[in-house]
Amino acid sequence: MTRRKISKNKKRKLIMFSLFLVLVCFMLFYIWIFNYTNLLFKDLEKLKREEANLLTQNRLVAIEIDRLARADRIKQIASSEMDMWTPTPESLAVIITTSKD
Numbered sequence: 001m002t003r004r005k006i007s008k009n010k011k012r013k014l015i016m017f018s019l020f021l022v023l024v025c026f027m028l029f030y031i032w033i034f035n036y037t038n039l040l041f042k043d044l045e046k047l048k049r050e051e052a053n054l055l056t057q058n059r060l061v062a063i064e065i066d067r068l069a070r071a072d073r074i075k076q077i078a079s080s081e082m083d084m085w086t087p088t089p090e091s092l093a094v095i096i097t098t099s100k101d
Contacts, residue, residue: 006014067073078084 075086
């Protein structure tokens, strides 16, 4: 077996080419990470906007529930649509029952 000697010039070119490839790979990796980070940032901003929108909607619905649950409104609907009325204290009858066990 004979060993072929690689000249110093070829060695230097091979090392430079290897370093160049490593540099290109690092640059591509950096660009990929940068792009991925930007995409995540955009998604995060979109989710923050959606959260703010949903919180606003939640507040509006809570206000609407409070408005619809007011006692005077319920009393007005009960009297006008269901023909219900508030009894006078004299017309109330209390019935007490005892249970036999």
